[in-house]
Amino acid sequence: MVEIASALAGVLKPGRHGPPAKTAGLTLSEVKGRDVVQVGAWRETVDRVREKLAYDLGTPPATGTRAAVTAGERTVIPVGPDKFLVVAPASDNLFQKLSAAFPASEAVVTELGHSRAILRIAGPNARDLVARYLAVDLDPSVFPVGSFAASGLHGVGVLLHYVRDMGGSSVFEAPVFDLYLPRSFAASLTEGVLHVAEQWPCQVEA
């Protein structure tokens, strides 16, 4: 099958940007090779669907309202009371597997893999950059690792996921955020984000 073309290829130019410094305050990259599938359950089946997803993907059940669950490269994000966004490597053939796993009486499955570009924002200034756009309280006491939030970036609906920390002595040092951008807006929004990011030493990775 033909590969999915990147929506960000034209704007994410690998290399150093912003003022010179020994270490980058920010690293921007595109998360490629992910499939995104939405699973929509019904009120009476949502618990069963949640358990089934956890079993199939090897994650804990996605029971929180603002917390995603992850196992390795697979993540389940409970985006609504009865809706889950499942993200996994494209090689998982997620859409086919989940479509086969759920009859319509239990849940419906929508393929969204082409519709989102995932911009990864990592580093000590990641919170600073995200705060320039999203009205989300990113303090670790409020938005710990695993949290996600649906918000608006320049008026466009996006989803932010706090994936993990890169390490360091405190959680303030190097958070890793994945920002799910609608594909049609992705290049324009990323161009704007890059412009703002250039106030810090910034590394763009291929």
Added chain:
Amino acid sequence: MARNGRRLAAGGRIDRVKRLTFHFDNKRFVGHPGDTLASALLANGVHLVGRSFKYHRPRGIVSAGVEEPNALVTLRTGGRQEPNCPAPVTELYDGLVSRSQNAWPSPRFDAMGINDFFKPFLSAGFYYKTFMGPTRKSWMFFEPFIRKAAGLGAAASKADPDRYEKVNAFCDVLIVGGGPAGLAAAVAAGRAGARVVLAEQDFELGGWLLREPIGSPADHWLGAARAELAQLPNVRVMTRTTVFGAYDGGTFGLLERVADHKKVPDEGEPRQRYVVLRATRAVIAAGAVERPIPFGDNDRPGVMLAGAVRAYLNRHAVVAGRRMVLFTCHDGAYPTAFDMKAAGAAVTIVDARKGPTPAMKAAGELGLEVIAGHALAETRGKTRVRAAVVAPFDIDKETCDSGWREIPCDLVAVSGGYDPQVHLATQRGGRKAVWAPALGCLVPGGEPDVQIHAGAMKGTFGTPECIAEGFAAGRRAAGEVGAKGAAGDLPVPDGLPASGIAEGFKPVFDVKPPAALRERKRFIDQQNDVSASDVKLAHREGYVSVEHLKRYTTLGMATEQGKLANVVALAQMAKLRGLDISAVGTTGYRPPYTPVPLGAIAAHESDHHVRPVRVTPFHDWNEKIGTVFLDTGLWKRPWYYPMKGETINEAYRREAKAVRETVGMVDVSTLGKIDVQGPDAPEFLNRVYVNGWKSLEVGKARYGIMLREDGYVFDDGTTTRISEHHYFMTTTTAEAAKVMMHLEWLLQAAWPELKVHVTSVTDQWGGVAIAGPNARALLKDAIPSIDFSNEAFPFMGYRTGTAEGGIPVRVHRISFSGELAYEVFCGAGHGSALCDLLFEKGKRHGLVLYGVEALGTLRIEKGHVAGGEIDGRTTLEDLGLEKMASKAKPYIGSVLRQRPDMTSPARQRFVGLKAVDPNTRIRPGMILQPHKGPHQGHGLGHVTATTYSPVLGQSIGLGLVAAGLARKGEIVDAVYPLKGDVTAVEIVSPHFFDPEGKRQNG
């Protein structure tokens, strides 16, 4: 006494080691870090800094804060030029360039100073009175001259090279103001463990404590508080940050002047930052400003607020004058006299009260002359005060008696009390400030939502009381947000400044001169040149409400926003009306508290980031080919594909013609696409569309129309049944988001029992329409896995397959052009690959690329309705689509669409229009009027869409006309009043081309 002009040899919060060079009106001066532009100018002996707004009177520095009415200067040059910056809050930096405003050639010799002689003619309401009646038309002539003569600074004419940004911030407790109350609140909330933001507009924490001498108890307390805050990691101190607005739900607008104190911001650094801060609780400790007292020629340079004189002395080590007259009516102003005497100035105190008071006694002990029961009636001098005229004063009547005398001086310090800064407490409306008679000032009428008030902003003027109140407020705020730590205690040392406002305080709002002296202007609002006589005039002419007074006189407008003027004006109006101040009321405050540059609000959403751009999956491919794009909403849509030297008209006609003759490809990805899934999907569609959906077979598509609840047409599009429980809906480009919201609302609120999920998949799928006689042959080549024969794949059919190269595709046989046509959808990430394939395969089938211009031509020829006709005001009958509506089921809008007026045959209905003279053009938006007149009003209808039809060889159009096709064959005039065009058009069927649909079905 001062060395080097007015600067003291020691003291102050300046760094004497470093020298900062700056320019004012092309003259070079030197200041120090810690200076403001105003303090540095005063240190260099510059009092005269500009001319007034209307009368062009010489004006000097009045205050040491944001309330400054006069010393507004233009900073920097070129694209960084910024007008109307108050010099007292402009932090000095090396290389600062500043200019005075509203004066030519200079503040000292201002040509427009002649206005002052005409002040009797330039009273309040001058413009309204002069340019009403027969002279009204002359306004257009005089306006440019008036605007040039009156006004403030000029904006930059070049692009601003600096970066501005917007940031979202959150905290448990916001503390507004870094004075004693704010600092104490921050210590309490910080100790308790709350996430605290302390915002201070100055570049240094301290508020009025900075006006206390170095080494004083206040200075020690300030140092200790600052040191403790620096040790609290949960307290974020933001200096140079003004909280300019309070909004709903604990949201505050902050402006952080990140690099205004630098000649050029550092690399990547923004000049200013607009912070949208959401706080769970907010302690408002915004302080107070000193109130002036109006007396004759009180605007002369050298007349300053007493607290400002003290601020320049103790904070900046600048002695503003050598011979000072202090005029006051309360004890709080006396420390200025004491400190000025200690600095070597000659000081005379004029007190409106008879006394004795503790401060008068202290002054006497220091050997200062106190002239009690007197007022300062007027000043004398030209561009600088030379003398003060002092006269016996009746504080109740606010009038002077005879027996005046002149006191030589070069500085007048005045203080009429204090006005709490209630702006943030009242901005959200509903809780106006209220008059506190005991304090002689307005105080907040309550604490709205998240706010807790503390310190001088609520009328607490003594520093010990401010600290106690602030600490309690901080502790309360921390407790209310759930912070569990112990705030402990905050001891208040002895020797901190006490409140000067004693019980029985009687403020002075006016000083009428003794009978022997000519009445001179007693300015209330120096920034807008509004004086006591203007308030009197407004009262005489009936503008007695404070809201009318403000607008009639322009009082409290511009940057000052009533900080110095409001209370004095409303007190004078109260007196004129014979009412108590509380009965007169006050105007409300709106954000911003101080001016906010628009650049900071726009921030990074400017230039080409002013709005996001939306591109289709085929955008990059189209760009490479050489498309001209059209902005439709946020989308970039291919408009036309010009060949070398081709105009848009030539291009779209060629493209449309080619579609009818061979085959064309157009990007239709901008159509809204909604995935509808669930066991109840057929029932759901049946309810939202006017036509029936339950019988639609898998693998078939159907055209559908949705109405709004009020029965008007909402949107149209095709929906395809992909599998038993799975539908793919398309909407128009313009209404995609609205339809999605509508469907979600219905499922969540109206019909939660339906098992249906709707998901926007507009970004998941890219689509092209392949239209024209050769469409089938082309697609057979490109997608061999699908049987495209008419029998296997009929009109309105749907198939899936894999195009060459392994591209999965969905193909719908749908036609918007009236031709044999298919819409081919692929995953958005496969867009370029699909275009490459179709373009290559299309070469031998005569494929042309066409854009939205040609698409419009084809749909007008075919007579399909689109956005021009579905304009939110048309019904099914208006569009000739009433036969689509099912009578067997209810649907959204089914009841209200049957109202008599909605179905009246007299309504404007959908028709085709054909120019009678084939060589004339029908313009979009033309009004349809009776042939040969009369051409009046809204006429019979209007033209909704026009094109040149290559098939018919002439201009055609679509329109809505009263009685619609009942007028078929009638000639009407299409008129375009803006251009004077009148085109005779014939009303015809809107289906110009292939009305039987043979081509699309073939």
